[in-house]
Amino acid sequence: MNKINPITCVATSNLEVQIPDDLGRNIVLYFYPKDDTPGCTLEGQDFTRLNQSFTDSNAVVYGVSRESIASHEKFKCKFSFNFELISDPDEMLCNQFGVIQLIKLYGKEYMGIVRSTFIISPGGDIIKHWDKVRVKGHVEEVLETIKTL
Numbered sequence: 001m002n003k004i005n006p007i008t009c010v011a012t013s014n015l016e017v018q019i020p021d022d023l024g025r026n027i028v029l030y031f032y033p034k035d036d037t038p039g040c041t042l043e044g045q046d047f048t049r050l051n052q053s054f055t056d057s058n059a060v061v062y063g064v065s066r067e068s069i070a071s072h073e074k075f076k077c078k079f080s081f082n083f084e085l086i087s088d089p090d091e092m093l094c095n096q097f098g099v100i101q102l103i104k105l106y107g108k109e110y111m112g113i114v115r116s117t118f119i120i121s122p123g124g125d126i127i128k129h130w131d132k133v134r135v136k137g138h139v140e141e142v143l144e145t146i147k148t149l
Contacts, residue, residue, distance in 0.1 A: 011084040020124040035075035046139035
């Protein structure tokens with residue numbers, strides 16, 4: 001997949017998000033498994049810490065998971081995230097990016113979101129993507145890539 005199909009999503013703060021961005025920015029779209037879990041919280045805190053640098057580099061950050069807007073609002077408020085979270089309960093966005101995969105954890109198997117990040121150009125091209133992300137140092141790596149665009 002090199003180009004995405006345009007889609008409108010519902011996000012926190014009562015926003016409708018256009019992907020690709022209709023304001024000419026690059027989008028950093030990061031998919032995470034579940035609100036208010038340790039790795040997802042740390043990743044959100046890292047994006048919050050560096051969000052101004054993304055903005056200064058003409059990029060907007062969105063987190064995506066299958067939780068409801070109400071769950072996202074609580075998560076965002078609890079940790080003071082300074083970017084929006086997209087709710088994808090019907091998995092339309094997750095399926096477009098192929099992030100719903102078989103996960104094996106503690107001897108159990110289930111279909112879930114594999115932590116992944118995508119950079120999408122204003123024209124809808126996927127510039128870069130990371131699969132099976134390890135949180136530590138990841139946001140810094142994404143920011144360095146954005147700065148080269």
